[in-house]
Amino acid sequence: MAAEALAADAPPRAPSVLARALAHRGVRVGLVLFGSVVLVALSADWIAPHDPVRNNFRYRLGAPNEVFWLGTDRFGRDILSRIIHGTRVSLRIGLTVVAATGVLGALIGSVAGYFRALDGPLMRVMDGLMAFPAILLAISLAAALGPSETNAAIALTVAYTPRTARIVRASVLVVRELDYVEAARALGAGHAHILFRHVLPNALTPLVVQCTYIFALAVLAEAVLSFIGVGPPPPTPSLGGVIADGRDYMLEAPWISLFPGLAIAVTVLGLNLLGDGLRDVLDPRMKVEPR
Amino acid sequence: MTALLSVEGLTVRFGRFAVVEDLSFSVAPGEVLAIVGESGSGKSMTALALMRLVPPPGRVSGRVIFAGEDLLVLPERRMRAIRGGAMAMVFQEPMTSLNPVFTVGSQIAEALAWHRGLSGRAARAEAVRLLELVEIPNAAARVSEYPHQLSGGMRQRVMIAMALACRPRLLIADEPTTALDATVQAQILELLRRLRAELGMAVLLITHDLGVVSDFADRVAVMYAARLVEIGPALELFRSPAHPYTEGLLASLPRLGATVARLAAIPGQVPPPFALPQGCRFAPRCAYAKAPCSAALPPLASVGAARAAACIRHAGYAVPA
Numbered sequence: 358m359a360a361e362a363l364a365a366d367a368p369p370r371a372p373s374v375l376a377r378a379l380a381h382r383g384v385r386v387g388l389v390l391f392g393s394v395v396l397v398a399l400s401a402d403w404i405a406p407h408d409p410v411r412n413n414f415r416y417r418l419g420a421p422n423e424v425f426w427l428g429t430d431r432f433g434r435d436i437l438s439r440i441i442h443g444t445r446v447s448l449r450i451g452l453t454v455v456a457a458t459g460v461l462g463a464l465i466g467s468v469a470g471y472f473r474a475l476d477g478p479l480m481r482v483m484d485g486l487m488a489f490p491a492i493l494l495a496i497s498l499a500a501a502l503g504p505s506e507t508n509a510a511i512a513l514t515v516a517y518t519p520r521t522a523r524i525v526r527a528s529v530l531v532v533r534e535l536d537y538v539e540a541a542r543a544l545g546a547g548h549a550h551i552l553f554r555h556v557l558p559n560a561l562t563p564l565v566v567q568c569t570y571i572f573a574l575a576v577l578a579e580a581v582l583s584f585i586g587v588g589p590p591p592p593t594p595s596l597g598g599v600i601a602d603g604r605d606y607m608l609e610a611p612w613i614s615l616f617p618g619l620a621i622a623v624t625v626l627g628l629n630l631l632g633d634g635l636r637d638v639l640d641p642r643m644k645v646e647p648r
Numbered sequence: 649m650t651a652l653l654s655v656e657g658l659t660v661r662f663g664r665f666a667v668v669e670d671l672s673f674s675v676a677p678g679e680v681l682a683i684v685g686e687s688g689s690g691k692s693m694t695a696l697a698l699m700r701l702v703p704p705p706g707r708v709s710g711r712v713i714f715a716g717e718d719l720l721v722l723p724e725r726r727m728r729a730i731r732g733g734a735m736a737m738v739f740q741e742p743m744t745s746l747n748p749v750f751t752v753g754s755q756i757a758e759a760l761a762w763h764r765g766l767s768g769r770a771a772r773a774e775a776v777r778l779l780e781l782v783e784i785p786n787a788a789a790r791v792s793e794y795p796h797q798l799s800g801g802m803r804q805r806v807m808i809a810m811a812l813a814c815r816p817r818l819l820i821a822d823e824p825t826t827a828l829d830a831t832v833q834a835q836i837l838e839l840l841r842r843l844r845a846e847l848g849m850a851v852l853l854i855t856h857d858l859g860v861v862s863d864f865a866d867r868v869a870v871m872y873a874a875r876l877v878e879i880g881p882a883l884e885l886f887r888s889p890a891h892p893y894t895e896g897l898l899a900s901l902p903r904l905g906a907t908v909a910r911l912a913a914i915p916g917q918v919p920p921p922f923a924l925p926q927g928c929r930f931a932p933r934c935a936y937a938k939a940p941c942s943a944a945l946p947p948l949a950s951v952g953a954a955r956a957a958a959c960i961r962h963a964g965y966a967v968p969a
Contacts, residue, residue: 537748540807543731543732544758544811544813546728546758
């Protein structure tokens with residue numbers, strides 16, 4: 358044993374971040390839940406048993422049976438197929454919002470944190486946006502822009518960018534004072550180089566975690582937008598839209614709203630477990646000890 | 649012999665308080681000048697001022713003539729070419745002075761790309777050569793390792809390799825051995841001594857460790873409370889210190905073979921810049937202090953060939969005009 362250790366050329370390496378993440382129970386459960394939602398969304402065209410937008414008036418408001426596993430809505434459309442295709446729309450919006458808030462937040466946050474003169478103006482604008490509840494801001498923006506998938510994504514991006522910007526700014530403020538940043542400056546590095554090579558890569562960890570939460574928030578918020586009719590317009594199936602379809606039939610046909618609600622719950626639960634787990638793995642200082 | 653670096657009246661102020669005040673000295677090509685002082689004496693801020701890296705809101709005034717150019721008035725673009733080029737710096741903390749997300753090779757290659765236009769394979773080969781120059785064993789493999797895989801001494805060698813990447817004419821070493829343990833300290837000093845001889849560069853060594861100084865420096869400048877109190881050739885300064893503060897520093901060194909019950913210590917502390925005493929700043933801690941000491945700041949006056957000290961004792965306690 359000792360001989361083997363001595364013979365080994367390289368020092369033993371700490372387990373990689375990936376290995377540590379996969380050993381975390383929350384990450385595993387989250388991955389399974391969210392992963393299955395993603396799989397469903399990707400394979401929607403093949404696994405959906407019916408056309409999600411085809412009306413079938415003979416089976417209006419049909420209870421779950423062996424043909425329509427989760428029942429039908431007031432136009433006789435298959436709820437299961439609409440949910441399957443709806444996850445695709447919801448995830449597409451979620452992903453767009455995460456990508457856009459991530460990039461915008463990283464840019465705004467790092468510029469504000471690094472160039473102190475721009476900190477005030479930029480962050481006051483972000484504070485201004487944050488002063489509104491995010492969902493209200495998104496609703497009014499989506500309403501002003503008109504109902505469409507793109508506009509919903511834009512509205513949610515505007516609503517959530519202040520969060521990512523603040524988080525990136527906070528960690529840039531820490532990293533910019535570190536010794537290796539000063540050392541790079543002493544070697545003749547310019548501002549852009551220092552910011553994008555030395556500061557930003559070391560300040561992104563909290564953003565990764567935040568992005569999983571924003572993904573979950575965006576899926577929820579998209580459902581809200583669709584529910585009140587400023588999301589992707591009908592007949593596009595989105596999870597919030599399907600819930601909204603069942604609004605008037607809550608007592609006669611509860612399956613219309615119940616099952617897409619469950620789908621949202623599973624997606625959000627998966628993302629939150631994933632986010633909590635990643636936070637534990639990536640940032641030991643923030644770890645919440647299990648009780 | 650014209651000086652490589654000549655500093656005249658360098659002052660660094662934060663608000664109303666000067667942390668470096670009216671500092672003047674020069675460094676000849678190939679010479680090792682040590683700046684010595686306690687924590688808070690302004691020696692590290694002096695190094696940053698020379699590189700024009702004093703953090704805001706610090707304000708720097710005076711003149712820093714390096715190779716014929718006044719660094720304090722150069723445009724930022726030209727200054728960037730000098731930093732890491734003709735003038736490079738090694739920092740105190742090797743553990744945190746390397747970016748954890750890049751290999752040491754790619755960090756050395758950065759400096760090579762900016763200052764010498766090397767890239768790709770050429771930069772990597774040069775990085776390996778530099779690591780060999782600073783005596784890192786198995787350099788070809790080490791070049792693709794990350795900082796966390798190296799020990800403190802190794803990292804300091806990497807920092808030195810980065811500083812040497814562009815063959816600087818002046819190396820500023822800010823307490824390069826303070827964070828290392830004693831045997832590694834000796835190795836790093838030996839390395840610096842060898843490199844200085846091989847590359848013919850001047851070294852500005854900033855330290856609080858007189859043992860390091862006696863080993864390595866040609867000349868010594870002693871700072872106290874933001875001002876220069878004594879400057880002169882190392883041997884003479886050690887043999888016959890002209891300023892009571894230098895004398896106190898030397899007396900507080902442990903000496904091999906001498907049996908003393910306790911090491912002598914200078915009573916009191918360096919006064920902070922917002923609570924400076926009237927007149928000579930060392931007077932409250934000085935064993936020789938008399939009334940005239942508190943009357944006015946003693947000027948730096950010649951006390952022999954190439955030596956100067958800021959103490960009115962040498963003028964027989966006459967109050968300076």
